[in-house]
Amino acid sequence: VVCINNTAINMQQLLYCVPGSNASCVMEQFSFLTSFALYLLFVFAMLVTILGNAVVIVSICHFKQLHNPTNVLILSLALADLLVGVIVMPIRAITAIYGCWFYGDTFCQIHASFDFFELFLIIASIFHLICIAVDRHQAICNPLHYSRKITITVAVMMLCVSWALAAVYSFGILYSKANEAGLEDLMASITCLGACLVYSNPVWRILGSTICIFFPCTVMVCIYTHIFILAKQHVRKIGEKNNCSHDRGKGGFVKKSECKAAKTLSIVLGVFIFCWMPLFAVSIIDPLIGYSTSAFLLEVLTWLAYFNSACNPIIYALFYPSFKKCFHCIITLKIFSPNSSTMNLSVK
Template sequence: MEGLGEAELCYPHLLNSSCRGTMPPRTKAVILYALLSFIAMLTVTLNLLVIISISHFRQLHSPTNLILLSLAISDFLVGLLVMPIDTMRFIETCWLLGDHMCAASYVIGFTLTSASVGNMVLICIDRYVAICHPLQYPNKITHSRVQVSVCLCWACSLFYNGLILTDHFREPDRHNSCYGECLVVISHVSGAVDLVFTFIGPCAVILVLYMRVFVVAVSQARVMQSHISAVPNGTVIVTATKSERKAARTLGIVILVFLLCVCPFYYPSLAGQDMSNGAPSWAFVSWLLFFNSCLNPLIYAFFYPWFRKAIKFIVTLKIFEQDSSHANIF
């Protein structure tokens, strides 16, 4: 019995302070590792295709696609850095990577989530100007402004989450009851602040802007169907192009899916509770949030013909041909 007790310790040499862990049945562990590893590899592969496509082909160097590139980078990093660590955290009952790695993993994960939220807001602003103010779009939404906005989005996400988790980073074991545990607790106050800045505020902006985009897009579609080009006083009606409206619809689906995946994650804060990775529902809500990083490129593949054509160029290695970056993929 004594040998069995030592075998259950996360750190057998620390008899009095080590956590005890019980591995799930081998078959179940293997299946979970295979499934979650497949999701991580799929996420990395699909988002890498998005990154290569937008970076390589000149036709895709637009302000809108620059924001999509930023979103794909955050999703790529989720699949590359966050999912593998969380797979181990979900299946193994002992944390074996050390306290500082525990803290760093959550800083990275929260930063990538905040960056994704910021990118969604930028997408909404981009579509709002493109649909509601098409004449002003080329002047207001320029490459340089989008680049600055994207850089600010990432910098603010890193700074903000570093601030929220600064105490945890200084004392990564402050909530641990034994060695071999990786427990993160965000207090109700910090959770309320995070709820406002990372969820309620951005979601309010997203919903208001996209409701306006939807109303204007519908009215413009009716104008186009009626072949009305001018009002009685001779003023020409300027509408967004069909491709702009299609992009707004596709990106609206991306945003809707994102909101459905992120809402359960913030439920504890909405309910006035502390957020803790020790909660029974943590694994489900966190993996639902991570899975969104895999869904985005699938949405592009379903709705964007240029993405499917770009994938063919990449898979068949045609991107290595001379002047392939100038190829027509629309």
């Protein structure tokens, strides 16, 4: 939460988070049209995030044809994105528009916990993407043994480990306060009334960014690169330029649908990197320059990262024909028709 407005205006025009106090933070001041536009943008982001991911969850739970290990992983990823829309975005929207914290010290501590809950969801999402990458690697690079090695039970176990590791890391930092070590003087010097600030020292910023984004994303990019190199080799072997088909060579066979799924999920990874990488990069640079990064820039990068949670359902709808059919059934209320759960979602 940033409570200092750097816009050059007269002191008489300043609005304070805590009126009558010289130690108060200065409230952000936007025109009516700007505030209205921000409200619309934030509400739109929340609605798309919540409704889109809810539809993904309902689709996978309801339609039996979607009950497979890959979609179990996608369902859990959609749950993490849904929680971002329900819990993280609303509070962040209010503080972004006003630049003040109006809810007291007790709720500030809870809000700080939500910051780490946000970190928890980010790490969980990263682990989910790693699990999905491993699943696609096995499906394409080892197709003969995929159904035996990657079952729904195995997928659920992978998810449990992902959520557990994310919780241990994020809430371990919260309760140990290791991220605040060495920042006591800085926090005391820049804290004002009406602020709810969360700081992390350079060591934890670098460590967290490496663990949360840089190393995992490098690993996943390498996995998908290997997948597409192998898929291209399969295509070359059977003399097709644009389609994945049967290959009876040493790799067994690769289904066209598996290749499409890998491409779609690699797009999910690419969008995740595009949305989150700038924020993590700035989070490393910020403590090195005395936490002087522009408040506006931080807010823009934070919401760019949040928009990632709204993007995934759109990607599924555009690139997954089966999900597109599910979304149509839900929107047209055909999901309430008898035996809708067993309907054929295959697209000829």
